[in-house]
Amino acid sequence: MASAQPAHSARTDQVWTADRLRSAVHTVVSAHDPATTDPVEFLGALFDAGLAWVHFPPGHGGLNAPRALQSVVDDELTAAGAPPRAPGLHTIGLGMAAPVLLAFGDEAQKKRFLRPLFTRQEVWCQLFSEPGAGSDLAALATRAEQDETTGDWVVSGQKVWTSVAHEAHWGLLVARTAPELPKHQGLSYFLVDMRAPGVEVRPLRQATGEAEFNEVFLTDVRIPDTHRVGAVGDGWKVASGTLMNERVAIGAGAMPREGGLIGGLARLWRERPELRTAGLHSPVVRAWVDAEALRLTAERLRQQLAAGQPGPEGSAAKIAFAGLNQRMSGLALDILGEEGLGYDDWTFRRPEPDDDFSTRSFGFFYLRTKGNSIEGGTTEILRNVIAERVLGLPPEPRTDKTIPWKDLPR
Amino acid sequence: MASAQPAHSARTDQVWTADRLRSAVHTVVSAHDPATTDPVEFLGALFDAGLAWVHFPPGHGGLNAPRALQSVVDDELTAAGAPPRAPGLHTIGLGMAAPVLLAFGDEAQKKRFLRPLFTRQEVWCQLFSEPGAGSDLAALATRAEQDETTGDWVVSGQKVWTSVAHEAHWGLLVARTAPELPKHQGLSYFLVDMRAPGVEVRPLRQATGEAEFNEVFLTDVRIPDTHRVGAVGDGWKVASGTLMNERVAIGAGAMPREGGLIGGLARLWRERPELRTAGLHSPVVRAWVDAEALRLTAERLRQQLAAGQPGPEGSAAKIAFAGLNQRMSGLALDILGEEGLGYDDWTFRRPEPDDDFSTRSFGFFYLRTKGNSIEGGTTEILRNVIAERVLGLPPEPRTDKTIPWKDLPR
Amino acid sequence: MSTEPAADLLYNEVEDELRLPLRRALLADRCPTGALLTRIESDEPYDTELWRALGAELGVTGLSVPEEYGGAGAGWRETAVVLEELGRAVAPVPYLGSSVLATAALMAADETRVLPEVAAGRRAAALAVPFSTGPGLPFPDAVRLSGSALSGTVTSVADATPARVLLVPAVGEAGPGLYLVDLAAAGDTVTLAPRRSLDLTRPLADITLRSAPAVPVALGDEAIRVLDVALTTGAALLASEQLGVAEWCLTTTVAYVKERHQFGRPVGSFQAVKHRLADLYGLVSQARAVARNAVAALDAGSPQVALKASLAQAFVSEAVVETAEAALQLHGGIGFTWEHPVHLYLKRAKSDALALGTADRHRSALALLVDLPPAA
């Protein structure tokens, strides 16, 4: 996996090779035994050694080394018994906040936020979607007005589908600063203190009965101008960078055969022969075939990424996964018959991070997978993306990009 | 079926009742025994008695009677041993030319054309579609320019998908008379002599190997101004009326259970037990279910029409029939396996009107049914029609209706 | 494969007149979806007030029952219209359980002792079989007869909670039988345990009988026949309830996409949305034809009732689930929330697809009826 070519840091003549990075890891691990060191301290030591993200600048968790060498560090850490980098609560922080701060944040923002983010001391959430701005994110209406005396921004509006907002210290916020401009041009990007006055987080109950997400109500929330990321009016540019990082994060890991819902479906078929019918056999085998085809497609994508030829199949795979999950969970209920008429738990509650998903009923999956074709880009939007960006088909005629946001029909 | 209400003719006080019509039929049949009379003579007598289309004006094949009473005449004729009104070669003449002439033709045109049309002495065809104007019929490019000295129209262009053009005496033609106007406004409607100089008919070979349709090349074909139907520039209005009549004609008759392709598929399954597999059973039964559902839908539509409540389900049924026919013929090949690898006849020929369709192979149907979702309105266009006209969904933004035809991108 | 003369697949005037007061006065006013969301998690998930009104005010709980037995002397066609409207409202009343399944069983068995009370809606009745049971299965043996008392447990019974009378299939030494259990008389020999059901608007319960006193309604082959008639009638009529569910989904979604704007346009002006809704429109019109066909066969006592009921379930179950799933998707994020009622319709659609025999089982039954046998 390691690149054989030497890499030069931007600041010095220092050349980062795989061996030198392994030795840097070894230094940290020797000083802070991962088995006994407090995780915050261990992660802090890694950050300070520039091993958090080797391609970040020195002082901000990195070494200006080539990004591809990060895997050397990660492999070495795993070998040394460090806990895996499962992001969990910190998915947004590590996957979105860190890259945004690197690309668009100023020195003070990097200094303030990157270390506690990496040490898991501060949780981040994302305040993008709104009731009136789902697929059309750029139409969002949350308003940020600048207080001319203090320079603070005063923000009011409503955000939805916000994971971990109730645990978060900081939110990545896009708000409208110029309603009189076309929609993409009037947005700015902020870091909002989730414990500030005027921030109210309410659980958002889903069709499954529980609440994985939140609504966030912002009422005259004050944000200092120093927590604005990028220039006023550059919010869309900053947010687009963030969303791209989200997309890259999808489907990165290799999956074993019968991983995911197909495993449960295949077990159901194998372990409950009394439920089998002639007519349901073919749909089960088809599901197995389609799941394996998708697994191989994701594996091929992974191999392309590893070979430095990232392919555009990811969006197509997400569409197909959503449809397949919906089909498989519905099929499982058909197989179950009477048992499919029941449900496990309608309690209005937030799932715990360590909830064992695999113990949930197929009824739960039947409902939950309905969200798969909505969350993270609806199937309809992803089809547009494939058609236009991959196949090069012409866009539809549009007028909403040029007229002032305040004049858009809604 | 007969209406109990008396109907008044426009010209006189005469009231047409079912009984009076039956007696009018009886008079014709007595004078011209359908068993021994030459069909042209018999049909001519019917026309002259006003029994061709009872709602047409007297002198033009009708009696100004209510349209609903036509079924009384037809039933009585059938009972008297007259041959059924199967249109065959005369589908366009009876289904499109006659209604257009009634609605838009002048007296001279009605006088000249309606009687030989009804007596089957003259065959009609339709010259609408063009290579560049399929779904977007109003974009057609065939040009008609008026000769200022004679008043004749000189027509050049190419038409496609023209049934019976090689047998036809007359064609219903839409051509562009004003390229500088928006596309719907620059069209005019003509009756073209298919034997005139400059008309060339070539068979159009299909994927099945044979040629059901023709291409018609028009090169400086002269049409007298007296053969223009409707005002100059009213071509779209006239053509729309014609197309509507075409739509009404679809799916009028009741079908028995297992009528159509499902009959062949069911027979294949019943008569060839050695070809059955467990996996193909469910698709066959699904096809049977879907075919029966569609048959019942068409039957319900027929009942609605009979009750004077025409429903909009026809377009939806056509979409579903096309898809089902395609699915069933493909499934039949899967069942046949080795036999499905063969084909019956690739000869480039025009099918005869009395060809026995039912003797063709499933391979033929597999190819032929691909046209079902294209001919008579593509599935895509019909979905638009349902969405906009039935469900009232908003049209897409369009610019092509307002800019001059000559400036349209193509 | 003979075709019967085409049945009347339209709605007649009587049926149209029945529909309007139901939709307007009862369901829209008394059963708004906001109240429904509150009700389903309350202690009283059934709408007893609505149920009372259906019986006492509108007199539709015994439409299929002859007037001499306290019914309206109408028929199954009219019953089907009520089911369409109840489906359209996912109304939590025991109509399918009492006015369809139990009533069909009582009528098939000429059991007139409790019929007038059931027909008037004063006492709800339930047929004690798992709601997933379709026609054509072996006679249930979950309950055993000993002397004149029943013991055993029947799981996942629909509309059992509000029932005062149970019709219980049971097997004794003399073979199968269908028995009447009066819950007022049965006391604590019968207990009901609610189950968490996928369909929040149609609760299920497990019924346990411990030497519960019972009187026979039909015995031996007659019991088998009566149960089959009830389940076939239920399967045929369920299609009309499902049709109502699909119609709500289609209508509500069409209205939503006309209002909802994204990218400066109504979402319903996007061709992908339009085409999907056009296809659903086609599916729902086909479902209506098939459902009316089954009901007409019931009403006419056609010998093809079993065929047409299985045809209806084979077609409608999948069409309705597809429609409900698309409705949720086309509502986008809001459709995935608890506060929007579309999930209630999805749950009803999927549960109804499992009820009274899955589409898969009905296809298998149909295949034999129309001489399309499976591979040997």
Added chain:
Amino acid sequence: MSTEPAADLLYNEVEDELRLPLRRALLADRCPTGALLTRIESDEPYDTELWRALGAELGVTGLSVPEEYGGAGAGWRETAVVLEELGRAVAPVPYLGSSVLATAALMAADETRVLPEVAAGRRAAALAVPFSTGPGLPFPDAVRLSGSALSGTVTSVADATPARVLLVPAVGEAGPGLYLVDLAAAGDTVTLAPRRSLDLTRPLADITLRSAPAVPVALGDEAIRVLDVALTTGAALLASEQLGVAEWCLTTTVAYVKERHQFGRPVGSFQAVKHRLADLYGLVSQARAVARNAVAALDAGSPQVALKASLAQAFVSEAVVETAEAALQLHGGIGFTWEHPVHLYLKRAKSDALALGTADRHRSALALLVDLPPAA
């Protein structure tokens, strides 16, 4: 259900280098679709010039054959790339019949007498089984052995017309055997009758043997094994040809809808068209992963070859037919004409779906291999 370590699903540099000259120099120049339409109805439907070039100029007719037997000593991965390109051109050459099916049989049987001639493309060989035959069926008994001569008729053999050598499965008193028939030596004891085939670019023929002289290649269980290896290899590799067909359909349709205008817009700007093509793109990328997976298993001699070949046929056959059908539809009227080549691809797609076992039969085989048994 263990997963093997993930195979290399990409194309390596050797494969990429093989593809370009094939696509450019041979297929685009020598096999344009206009010429193809003329050729398929001529007396010589096979492109013998192209076949000669594949062998003599490019040396790809024996890619999988070791160099000592006159091959290129490459492997099945490279062969698969040739099949993709031939599929993309629906090229009428006997590559699948000779370089895949017959070559796989010869190699599995260690039959090296004719292998060099076949590998060099100088003599085409054909495996005498109906083209629909997939792995796992009973050994064919259409031909009987008597003494050392074969008699019988094998129907619907692909790529038989240009063959000089036949490999014929036959049954004699001692059981099954696979026999070599040299057509030069056989004279009029072997006759070929062309069949009208749905796929105009891959003619079929019935082969009749009347005491044709034959030499054994494999006998008994070994004959069964050799035939199974050949058919499994064929099924695994056919997926690559099918992939090429699908890629042509997708690419050509995308290009067409960018050019074709209706309603003042490119047809490809309509959302319904865009979304359908986006889904086909997804299908083709999945087909590619599955096809590469099967080829990699062949090349590596994996014990899961049968599983991966059946997986490939179960998935790819339907994906490719769907793509070709959509391509015709999205071309509108012109796609339904003889003059436009899309019908040739549809015919190839559907025939390939029937070839070497239908998707249905491969699903049944796969179900047993992955422990998803049918209902008892």
